[in-house]
Amino acid sequence: MRTKTSATLTAAALAAGSVMFSAPAASAAAHCSSSGYTATNEPMERCTELSNGYLYNKQSSNDKVFTTYSKTGGSSVRVRLGYTYRGSTHYSSYFSISSGDTVKKEFKPSGFNYCQSVTGVLNYSGGTFQTPSTHC
Template sequence: MRSKTNATLIALAIAGGSVMFSAPVASAAAYCSGSGYTATNEPMERCTTLSNGILYNKQVSGTTVYTTYSKTGGSSISAKLGYTYSGSTKYASATSISSGQTVKKSFGLGATAYCKSMTGVLNYSGGTFQTPATHC
């Protein structure tokens, strides 16, 4: 019986630890400084605060960029998330985003894009918005 109890406690500890490890990733998009930095304060993660949410861009590894929008208020919108790099903008297909919802899109890049200047982009009927440029 003791080993079953220990196994249960270990499983709960592991599950609790995984929640703790994932929390900073989610909270990074929830904070955006006036100078366009997330809570990590790293140039590879930049953001901009909009009237009804936060637009967030993050370069990862050298071959992936993530654009995320956390909608904090207002009506639902149909929007496209994307990124601009080297004068070209690429978008994912349009998706509906409601207040309280966070939508994240990932884009594959060539290895030569790593550390290069790029911005996250949100496009919808109300206009196009972008983050400050990420870089190394």
């Protein structure tokens, strides 16, 4: 019964568009260069190092955009993730995140095609952070 409950909760989280990840997603973003590239050094994956974490943005060949926040320190905060495309910014709903957690949001921007310029954003009560633009 417990396994069935876990599977149901996982499916619900996936359907809602937010999933908590542990070290694998965080380690990908943790290799953020000063020029905003991940360890892959691909322009389709860009990142920004923040004082208490990493903001990571990736576009996929199936016309989706993924924005990830890995929180590495500090107290719990309430944030939302999103993307900017063609001058418009779109956000997820707000959520709380604690140090050591990673949250990844998936978006399917209207009219978006792979290789177009898109920027990942993190918004909180004090302002907004963004990644460099992904492209091909």
